[in-house]
Amino acid sequence: MSQGTDASLTAPHTLSYTYKRSLGPLLGRFFTGLRDRQILGAKRADGSVLMPPKEYDPDTSAALDELVPVGPGGVVKSWAWVSAPRKQQPLDRAFAYALVQLDGADTAFLHVVDAGEESAMQTGMRVTARWSDEATGQITDLTFIPEA
C-alpha cells in the first residue's frame, strides 16, 4: 500500500493460479536429481529408458519405478530456431528448441539449445548439458550447448 498525496488505498493484484503441485513419487525423484545435477530417465519393462520419466508407461500403462542416469550428452533429433524469443522464454537471445535424445535414453525430450546462431545447429549434432549456477530442482536448471 502506498499513501502519498493521493489518499486512495492501492494493493497489487497478480493474476495467477496459486496452487502448489505435488510431483508424486517418480517426478519428485527426477527433480531432486536435477537439484543434484543428475538427469534421470525411467526404465521400462522392455529395458528401454523413457526421458522425461513418467509414472506410467505411455504404451503399456505399467507403473514405472526404476530411474537410471542418462546424459549429460545427447543427440539433436529435431530443432526449431527461435530468432526472436518472447519474454517468457528461457533465453533473451536467439536459440533453438530441440528434441534431444540423451545418451542412455530411448526417447527424445524437448529442451533448449544455446547455440549462438542458426548455422551452428544441425540435426544429428551432439549437445551436452549446462547447469545453471544454482540448481533448484526445476527443468530450467538445464540448458544444452553444442558439445565441444
Added chain:
Amino acid sequence: MRDVAVVGFSQSVSLRRERNRNEVEILIPVLQELREATGYTNEDLEFVCSGSSDYLAGQAFAFVAGLDAVGAWPPVCESHVEMDGAWALYEAWVKIQMGYADVALVYGFGKPSMGDLPITMALQLDPYTVMPLWPDAISVAALQARLCLDGGVMTDRQMAEAAVRDRAHAKSNPHAQVAGDFDVEGILSEPYLVSPLRKHDCSPISDGASAVLLASSNRAGDFSKRPAWIRGIEHICEPQDLGVRDLTRSRSTEIAAEKAGVGAGRIDVAELSAPFSHQEILVERGLGLGADTTVNPSGGALAGNPLMAVGLARIGEAAARITNGEAERAVAHATSGPCLQQNLVCVLEG
C-alpha cells in the same frame, strides 16, 4: 445406432482481432443466423453443448457467459468441453445416441487475440518437464516439420502447395481471413518465421465462433430439406510426450479414420482443421484421401483458425456441401493438442 444429422450450420467471419465485441457478442449473430436458417426455437433444444477455453479468456468458467447467447428461457440441459466445438458435437451425438435428446445445439467460440496465443498454447504441455520452458506453438510445430523434412516424408514445396491451394479456395469463402492467389516460388523465397516454418505455413490467429444444429431422424426433416447424416465419428488421442510419438505420421487420424469408415466409399469433400501446412499433409495422408477428393474447399484452418470453433466449422462446412448438393459423401477433421496429438474424424453422407 440412431441416425443423427447436421441440420444447420453458421459461423462468424474469422478476424485477427475482434476489437469491439466480446465472445457473447460474437456468438449472438451466429446463433441468430442458425435460428433463421433452420427455424429452431429454444423450445426445440433438449441439449446444448459448447466448446471453448478458459485459458483464452484468462478466467475460470468463462464459458458460462457464452450461455447468454443461447437465451435464459426455457432452462436448458447444458454441458461444456474445454476443447474445440467438434468435441462438443461428439458429446451431443452421444447424448442423442443414448436417447436423452433428439435436437441439440452445439457451438464453439474463441477470442485468442486477448493474449499472445503461441505462448498461451504452451500451457497445454506437460506442466512439470516442458511448459516451464515456454515452447510456443509455432516452435513446437516447427520441431515436427523438421522431422518430416529431414526424414524425407515431405518437402517444403509440398507444404507451400498446401497453403497456396487452401488460400485460393478461401477466395470463395466470405468467412475466411487469409485468402488470395499466392505463388509457391514466392512463398519459398520468404524468410523463416521459426525455422523451418515460414509465415505461410502457419494458420492465422483468429477470433470467431461457429454453431451446428444436430437432430435425430425423427426431427431432422423439421429443420433441413437435405440433412447431412453422420455415418461415422471417432476421436483418438496419442501420448502426451512428443518423444514417444512418431511425429512424421498422424497415427491417431489413421485409427479414427478407420473406425469412422472413411475408406468405405468415395469422399467428395474433405474439410481439415490442421493449423500448419505440414500437419495438413499428414492429416490428408492419415485419412487416406485420394485425388478424387476436394480438400478444404473452404480454405480450412490455414485460411481462418478461430480457436475452439475451427474444428466444429469444418464439420459444418462439410455438412453444408452435402446439404447444398455439391457433395454426396464428405469427411471432416478436428485436432487438439500439440503436433496433432488428438484427432476427430467425422464422415457425413447425404
